[in-house]
Amino acid sequence: MAKLTTALLLATTLVVAGCAKKPPAYIPPAPGNVPANPGNGFAPGSRGDFERSVTSNTVNFALDSFTLEERARAILDSQATWLTRYPNVPVSLEGHCDERGTREYNLALGDRRALAAKNYLAARGVAPGRISTISYGKERPIALGSDEASWAQNRRAVTIVLN
Template sequence: MSNFPISPKLLSLPLLIAALSLSACSKKAPQGLPPAPGDNMDYNQAPSGPIKGSQEDFLANVAADRIFFETDRSNVDSEDQEIMRSQAAWLVANPSARIRIEGHCDERGTREYNLALGERRANAAKNYLSTLGVQLSRISVVSYGKERPDALGSDEQSWAKNRRAVTVTVR
């Protein structure tokens, strides 16, 4: 034992420190009032509808995001031109948007042949969009050949769905 007596004030010091620490963490009153009961705005809710320039906005405002091709072909036919015109109109209205056109093929043919054909299809769509006033610098292309089928199956219906070029917005 020590020769110095401990004062009661010294014993209460840890309790005082603990109480001050806890009071510093107490909740503070809100700065503003909540909206009035008749106010229909939900300030915590995200804006409704797709964000301008997004893939969702693109899909909501174009005829389709894809065009289809005949076997071993890469030409943009009259039906595809209508779809491409709607895509070009959206791109003109969204000048900061960039896109990637993905070329696809059906399962028939070699991997190398289908990669080359998928690239020709994507480039055909890209070139058609450029004739409609879309800057080439806003468009990239990629070929997936037969590696990413949309429809599984070894029949004409499945093959027709897989011979396509798909437009995707990129950020």
């Protein structure tokens, strides 16, 4: 009887294993990540489309400054062009500073940097109501280090598409 039970169990296992589903050759992306335009990989008006289309999403500033230099204005011009193409896309401008200075000083300076970028975009025809600003001061560095190269990278305003 034990041999018959073992044989039946073995046969059942082989039948079930033979019927197991094989994984598909192609697994589609998860919902929400499906590009509307598979040719370039990003939905028009999306964050990915913005980052691919503009010169940069980041403008940098000199030490203790919120003045937009020529390179920063050129970057913001490319952003304004994209933003006028997609007039319903909201963005946030994040102001950042390097590690030097007090927390309060850096929060205020980061706010002035974000507002400088916002005002520039508004002057280029982007509706100010779709641009929010926030200052992170020195709390979110992208370059870790206490040297001029790191500090220069951290003195910035970053445009983030919110949809």
